[in-house]
Amino acid sequence: MLDFRESVIALSYIVAAVFFIFGLKHLSSPATARAGNRLAAIGMALALGVTLLDRQIVSFWTIAIGTLIGAAIGVYFARTVQMTAMPQMVALFNGMGGGTAALVSVAEFLRLTRAGDAIGWGEGASIVLGTAIGAISLTGSIIAFGKLQEILPGRPLQFPLQRLINALILLSVLGLGGFVVIGGGGSTALWLLFAAALVLGAMFVLPIGGGDMPVVISILNSLTGLAAALTGFVLHNQMLVVAGVLVGASGTLLTLLMSTAMNRSVGNVLFGAFGAAASDPTATASVVGRTVRQTTAEDTAIALAYARSVVIVPGYGLAVAEAQHTVRELATDLEKRGVDVKYAIHPVAGRMPGHMNVLLAEANVPYDQLLEMDQVNGEFPQTDVVLVVGANDVVNPAARDDPSSPIYGMPILDVDRARNVIVLKRSMGHGFAGIDNALFYNDNTRMLFGDARQSLTQVGQALKNV
Amino acid sequence: MSPELVLGIYVFIMAIFVGFEVISRVPSVLHTPLMSGTNAIHGIVVLGAFLVAGSADTPLLHALGFIAVVFGAANVFGGFVVTDRMLEMFKKRETALPKAEAEKKNA
Numbered sequence: 001m002l003d004f005r006e007s008v009i010a011l012s013y014i015v016a017a018v019f020f021i022f023g024l025k026h027l028s029s030p031a032t033a034r035a036g037n038r039l040a041a042i043g044m045a046l047a048l049g050v051t052l053l054d055r056q057i058v059s060f061w062t063i064a065i066g067t068l069i070g071a072a073i074g075v076y077f078a079r080t081v082q083m084t085a086m087p088q089m090v091a092l093f094n095g096m097g098g099g100t101a102a103l104v105s106v107a108e109f110l111r112l113t114r115a116g117d118a119i120g121w122g123e124g125a126s127i128v129l130g131t132a133i134g135a136i137s138l139t140g141s142i143i144a145f146g147k148l149q150e151i152l153p154g155r156p157l158q159f160p161l162q163r164l165i166n167a168l169i170l171l172s173v174l175g176l177g178g179f180v181v182i183g184g185g186g187s188t189a190l191w192l193l194f195a196a197a198l199v200l201g202a203m204f205v206l207p208i209g210g211g212d213m214p215v216v217i218s219i220l221n222s223l224t225g226l227a228a229a230l231t232g233f234v235l236h237n238q239m240l241v242v243a244g245v246l247v248g249a250s251g252t253l254l255t256l257l258m259s260t261a262m263n264r265s266v267g268n269v270l271f272g273a274f275g276a277a278a279s280d281p282t283a284t285a286s287v288v289g290r291t292v293r294q295t296t297a298e299d300t301a302i303a304l305a306y307a308r309s310v311v312i313v314p315g316y317g318l319a320v321a322e323a324q325h326t327v328r329e330l331a332t333d334l335e336k337r338g339v340d341v342k343y344a345i346h347p348v349a350g351r352m353p354g355h356m357n358v359l360l361a362e363a364n365v366p367y368d369q370l371l372e373m374d375q376v377n378g379e380f381p382q383t384d385v386v387l388v389v390g391a392n393d394v395v396n397p398a399a400r401d402d403p404s405s406p407i408y409g410m411p412i413l414d415v416d417r418a419r420n421v422i423v424l425k426r427s428m429g430h431g432f433a434g435i436d437n438a439l440f441y442n443d444n445t446r447m448l449f450g451d452a453r454q455s456l457t458q459v460g461q462a463l464k465n466v
Numbered sequence: 467m468s469p470e471l472v473l474g475i476y477v478f479i480m481a482i483f484v485g486f487e488v489i490s491r492v493p494s495v496l497h498t499p500l501m502s503g504t505n506a507i508h509g510i511v512v513l514g515a516f517l518v519a520g521s522a523d524t525p526l527l528h529a530l531g532f533i534a535v536v537f538g539a540a541n542v543f544g545g546f547v548v549t550d551r552m553l554e555m556f557k558k559r560e561t562a563l564p565k566a567e568a569e570k571k572n573a
Contacts, residue, residue, distance in 0.1 A: 057520025070539025168470035249485025
């Protein structure tokens, strides 16, 4: 039987789990999403608060100081990070969660083995998996952060015998895990496993290109959830199991969804980089010797002012230049002139699904102007001007027409079917996929080179004089 | 296998179904906030760090517990605050719409 204190803890955990579930449910609608996040936060406060009542806890100093430092770090970065840097921030927080799960698993193993308790194979397996998955999530997330923050090169990093070496590290993790669970391996074996898993996490993400990082972060997010659930098995704490699995399930769904949007299997994202380098030169060769047509801000302003319908295609370039406010001002000016302005949002525009919506929401772009790919693709033939702002791979017709292209099959916005296309771009550099874009060489395409925000500002000024 | 573990596996399987059911209805616009929100929720693992740090009786366990609490707390607090920042923008946009239209869109 549970005594009064234990009952309070157990019942509070159930209430907290309900808060988490309702929180996630409320996150499913824009109107209630913020309340949903707060419900989840209340659940979290309740769960953490009653945990302090646990008799196992005899000293509060480490908890108090650790929480203060961790909270200060978390809140500081969460408040100061640029909206454009959101994906890597999520990656970093995710890595910390993974690290926590790994450390808790290791510490629990040390405590149990020292106390002389026999560790059942179920608990042993949970400890091993929790340690390994948490460690992989920690270093994998750090590499993903580095790639998105452009500390590390975004292109896939490859070296000779990479597959063999990764396979050997994976085997050593599995071998050490087996040794700990059924071979009576001690703490040294678990520490070695921890170290090997840390290396494996980094090695696993390094060969994946920067463009695939959202999918990777999503996978790592669900892995951390799983690791948290596994620590629940070790600590016999159902709260950890429920919350961890909720995250694991949602992360898995989100991962599948993102891969579908890119028309790639998850396996292809994770291991496809190994063959990608070879196909690049052929893709560039097909457009060698063709020229692009440049335009000026003034000509762009005239084209926009006399158009009946304009579709703006925002991409990561817009986010980098923080041009979301400028683009909205331009759109408002055009609307005052009676131009019909819409935004076409590709499912993977920006660096995460919904990333572009977040940025445009920040600039107060009305909901009904944001069109998804399926809604807008039929409208392009009737569109006078398409303004592509810093998007590249998602408007590359090669994905539709050229079976030899590495991105062939990825659904794209058919902007090349519009009457005129104006592409705002910093330079002729390649997009995330690292391939050339046939769109830029089309007869109805004009290029406006420069920083997206500066270009848009110039167009906006020129528009006032039209 | 201990009875607690069996119960744990039971909860694990049920939670998978709940997770899929609740989450599969999220519109794609909210996927980044959703990822961020679930990211904060798996910060619950700091609860395990509390138990480790609070019952530590050797320097090594103290050190492990302390680092785990710092990491986990950063995950929880940072995660919820960053999600709230993202969703704050959705709220603004929501009020800009007429109420009836907003409800129609959410339906």
